[in-house]
Amino acid sequence: MKISQLAERSGVPVATVKFYIREGMLPRGEAMSATSAQYGDDHLSRLRLIAALADVRGLPLSRVRDILALIDSPTGEPIDILGHAVGALPPYVDGDRDDYPRARAAIAELGLTYDPGFTAVAQLDEALRAVEGAGLDASPAVLRRYSDAMRRVAAEEVAPVAGMTVDEAVPYAVLGTALYEPVMLALRRLAHHHLLVERGEG
């Protein structure tokens, strides 16, 4: 297809498509003449992926590039790939500290793994600081509520990975981490709303 069709089918404007090509995020099309190139379904899915991360998920371009790099060259241990993926996602925190006491205490309480080099530890620490700062409950009972739910979800998410090749598992894990998060948060908000409607408080 032509670049105009690629733009139309992806919903991404032609100027933006050209920008992604210049930035090396999207491969060039196959040159047909000096002024026209041909694009295939691979271009379309790549473009949809970039749009999902940049436009819908709202990630900065540098982070989209990080995520594309992980998917394009799936090398390293799974745990390192997960670490890079999580580091490319908000909240963007200071991950260079040696110790995260709030997260450390919570993680010990919840029986998770405390590894200060894994960015989610710093992210949890910051999140708990906000909860405390706002005077909300960050007691073990409340944390366990969220942790239990997330461990069940995570176990189901990780299960299919055993049957995947590395080339399948990396995009599944990296994109799944990034793109199911907004789904989950919207569903929590909808569940609150639904409970109020059910109680006739709507």
Next chain:
Amino acid sequence: MKISQLAERSGVPVATVKFYIREGMLPRGEAMSATSAQYGDDHLSRLRLIAALADVRGLPLSRVRDILALIDSPTGEPIDILGHAVGALPPYVDGDRDDYPRARAAIAELGLTYDPGFTAVAQLDEALRAVEGAGLDASPAVLRRYSDAMRRVAAEEVAPVAGMTVDEAVPYAVLGTALYEPVMLALRRLAHHHLLVERGEG
């Protein structure tokens, strides 16, 4: 306490404290002389709340102001307050459409309430567009995984509201929606990490 002590105890720089006062987000201190004012614990908790929303949660100032307004004047039906709170949170989407077909289908499938005027419907629609755009699974089985987890969480969250006054329930609901989200997402990331460590893939 003096403004310098308020700054120190809250971790918010003096210049920023003054800015919040000028913007009407933080009340003025009690004037002691032409050049000094006295601040109390109320100022400190208000400042910690603003910092939690603005610095830690990373909300734009206009949205922090929206959330403070909800807490300061808790009027209206619970469902409207929830609607305003959710509208003040990212992802910021086009909430003016008449119909959100992806969200509508998912919500029907999951037995939730479809109300296109509630912002989380538009947020779910966008989130599902990203999931599909990236070629990830948005089948009913996968959506149900997230929805089941979020409904359990939401039911536990909503339960204590029955015993609260409106003045207690509004900050609980508004801040709880905003500030437990990053906790939950960090815990999901940590659960993935923990599962990999347990499987010896670390």
